[in-house]
Amino acid sequence: MMGPFLGTVMALGGLAALQSLLGGGLHLSADFLLLLVFGCIAAPHTLNLGHNARISTLQPFLLAAIVLFGVREAILLAAISMAYFWMVGRPRLALHKGLFNLCNFVLSAWIGGQVFFAAGGRLGDVSSPQSLVGLLCTVLTFFVVNTGLVSIAVGLEQRIDPFRVWYEKYSWTINTQLAGGSLVILIGMLRERLGAQVVFLLLPFCIMSYHFYKAYFPKSSRGAHKT
Numbered sequence: 038m039m040g041p042f043l044g045t046v047m048a049l050g051g052l053a054a055l056q057s058l059l060g061g062g063l064h065l066s067a068d069f070l071l072l073l074v075f076g077c078i079a080a081p082h083t084l085n086l087g088h089n090a091r092i093s094t095l096q097p098f099l100l101a102a103i104v105l106f107g108v109r110e111a112i113l114l115a116a117i118s119m120a121y122f123w124m125v126g127r128p129r130l131a132l133h134k135g136l137f138n139l140c141n142f143v144l145s146a147w148i149g150g151q152v153f154f155a156a157g158g159r160l161g162d163v164s165s166p167q168s169l170v171g172l173l174c175t176v177l178t179f180f181v182v183n184t185g186l187v188s189i190a191v192g193l194e195q196r197i198d199p200f201r202v203w204y205e206k207y208s209w210t211i212n213t214q215l216a217g218g219s220l221v222i223l224i225g226m227l228r229e230r231l232g233a234q235v236v237f238l239l240l241p242f243c244i245m246s247y248h249f250y251k252a253y254f255p256k257s258s259r260g261a262h263k264t
Contacts, residue, residue, distance in 0.1 A: 050140025097217035108150030163225030
């Protein structure tokens, strides 16, 4: 079961990347390149939640890329940052796990981007009701797809119920995912007035989130999220 599942995720991630690349050119502006650099810095900062489940601080960068720059740019950011994570991470993940993580983030970004625009979101807009609804739908979609695929992979590998993995390891992180969406709204509004430098706001948020997870998870794992 594990092999076919990994193959399916990798194939879907590859198709999503190919579809995006064939859909038009990339707009590599200065603020997007800043976002890309910071995404690479954030990607290796993961927290081990047990049973080989991990959580990354990359999500706000991908949300910002979807809303402010577009789906193609978000997929590029996901691919480069996760490839960088695989190269610099120690101990280095097995190649098939690195490819799974990369394709998981690419697929999550692609689906999240489709949901954003299908829900009425407009590129670069973080103030209209349609774009706010689209952003909320994107946050929830990205969260479900990303954590759901990881939970299935961990469940298959560890021979435990994937829903149990998701509930114990990931369900409690939704608050921070929503906070990341709120940060994207703030950055989008400030970017219109102040320019590219507002992207620097993402990095301290991700650092604080990482240390929050690191401090909170040992306590939460002994609490109510045990099934």
